[in-house]
Amino acid sequence: MTAYSISYVRIKFLCALCVLAALLNTPANALAQDNITFTASVDRTIVSTDGYVQLTLALQGQVNNVPAPELPPMDGFYVVGSSRSQQFSFVNGALSASVNFVYRLQPLAVGQQTIGPARVTINGQTYETQPITIEVTDGAAPAPTTAPGQTGGDAPPELAGQAFYVEAEVDKPVAYLGEQVTYTFRFYQAQELMDSPRYGAPQWTGFWAERMEPQNQYLTSAGGVNYRVTELNTAIFPVVTGEQTINPATLEIPGGFFQSGQTLQTQPVTVQVQPLPTTGQPADFNGAVGQYTVRAAAEPLETRVNEPINLYFEVSGTGNVSAVPEPAWPQVPGMRAYDASSTSNTTSHNYIIGGAKRFERLYVPEQPGEHTIPSFTLSYFDPISQTYRTVSTEPIAVAVAPGAAGPVAPGGNSQDVTLLGSDIRHIKAAPPELEDESQWVIRSAGFWAAWVLPLLAVVGAFVIQLQRHRLQGDPAYARRRRARKQADRRLKAARQALDAGNSDGFYGELTRALIAYIADKLNVPAAGLTFDGLRERLAGREIPADLVEQVSDAWQESEQSRFAPVGASREAQQALLERIAGLIVMLEGLKW
């Protein structure tokens, strides 16, 4: 129901948005109203008086503002609910709407019933649907879909003419203290709701209350209208005698898109609570009301001195079992008793509360031998037979063997006692591979080799950075470093010129290779270097005299050949190239 309501609300909201968007997007309402179709359809043509017919009026066409259609007067049907769904789309550049109006109709009379034509007027033009004939058969009177726990079916007279109605009642106006009274809240609805209503339970002053599942739902009718009834049952147990009034319960129906919210209230309900009879009340009666059975058990039945046993006492049956007081625990000679604890478990079956409550107490035997735990008794008042009853358990025999030496006194609660069996942790499972873990890496050479690596990296980085600094800060050094590379490049160019037969270019490159190399090494401008100047400068260095001679010879030869009227042979050019290349290699080997 909730899911339906949410999607319904969402559809409405989306539709509203669509309409808004359509209104904003279209400049005027006077659009072409071509191809408008308006049809009616029903989901069934034969229906019984306890059923419903769904009537759908579908409007399709290029229209952007669809008013609600006008339904024909229908004598044979009652409109239970309606909804609207619409979809807009652009077809061939024009807005096209598809709107469905869905009505839920409840037949009122048996026989052939006709749904007349519905009308809708769009921009002055009226469209009509075709009439539909429905055959209504005589159905059974509206029956509850699920069997209600108590009454049901009988609709209150105030219901007639109301869309929503709530009422509350109790199954017995007079009850004993502690006896179950069932408080029933009913919600009648003739319409579907968009959202789940919110139930506000009354204040259970003077009662102990427990909600019972499931909710009951069935149909009923009043004044020719079908209602869906939702029934909530709450078990209440009076805890105070006298006339007790239960304040109204409320139901808040949330407001929706086209509907305002409202809050419904039941009438107050009164329960007359009687005290329990004093005649025949057993001396050990402790206030338990209901029908109960009892059971006792001890675990283990064989133990040793100082090893504890757990004693259980369980009360089960119908009634407010969680309110059953702690039993009188028996004294067991030769055993020490510790604090008791209890757990209870409440259930409802056919809207009658029942369940089981389990009391537990720890006993530690102090003396070996056969011990007997005496029987437990429970006295309760049975409100059905209106008498007191007493039930008891069988005595339990426990064998206690002499214990192991050593003080193993429990600390007073069960947790400390479980630590008595404290042991070492269990062995580890074998891993898939068993490796020797005792080897120290500091004894392996590889580990220390790994230390050298970062160190080398730092030293390397430092050296590289030093080099960079020198190249940037010392142009003479930079030229010296680059001299060889430049010379090699020029020699290569000379070789290419030789291959191309460009004699002039060959000598030019070759001469420059040698002279620029020496100028770079000496850090002097190559352009101003003369033959004599070169000799002078080279002489100042620690350079063998014959090498100086060779250099000047090669230079002279290159210069002369360049400007000679008759070109040298290719072999001679090749030989000179090799000579100068060899000289550069020799000069590179020197200390500059």
Place this chain on the structure above:
Amino acid sequence: MVRKIKSPLRRLRQPSQGYAGLIVTFVICSFVICSFATRTAQAQSGAWAAVMAQANALYETGDYTGAIETYQQIMDGGIQHSGVYYNLGNAYYKSGDLGRAVLNYERARRLTPRDEDIRANLAFARAQVADQFPITEEGAVWAAITGWHEALTVNETAWVAWALFAVVCSLGILATFAYRWRRLALTGAAVVCIVLALVLLSLGLKVHELNQDHAVIVAPEVNVYSGPGDTYLLEFTLHAGTMLTVVEEREGWVRGELSGDFQGWLTAEAAEFVEE
């Protein structure tokens, strides 16, 4: 004009990219070397695992003597594994030999100091040792520092030290190349250097500690004399499970030191060395 301004900038930017590559290469190389260094010969490790499983099965059936013998085969095969020592300790404990249980738990703890099971069983067994010594209280800060020291094995400490050294070197390289980060990098390197020094100190202490000869009393009860022989004055008696530091060995007698200034001579058979 524009070109003149731009070109020095370009020259500055270009090389630093090359050096970033260098750092990456260095880090990758380091990791490769690390992984090779740690990868030792693992032959037959699966076979020893099968032996351990067999011993575990004996333990589960309650045959503690059989389990002890089988676990011992693994040790004899040259495999020292904390899980095996732990299980062996359990087997000794179950067969009632508290001294050897403590001994083997202690051996297991040395190999994997952070294992909860080992610590729990060692504490459990120690609590049952007849000789108890007062435990000295430690401050919270000191406990936190020594906690780190005790939680790591020798190998882990060594690799932590190496990693810190690599970090220092990386920061050094960064300081060399990136002028902008130089101050930060050098400060960071100095801090890491201090941590590295502490880690190396921890490593040294640990190696020193483990190189000392520790022994555990395995005899149910042993007399401790003032000299190497039972003719000397009987000073006190010790019981199974008590750990002592052996400072001297002489002809079947060992001189042991206990916490709280107790020391004396006892027969060598009564104690077993923790380090095998």
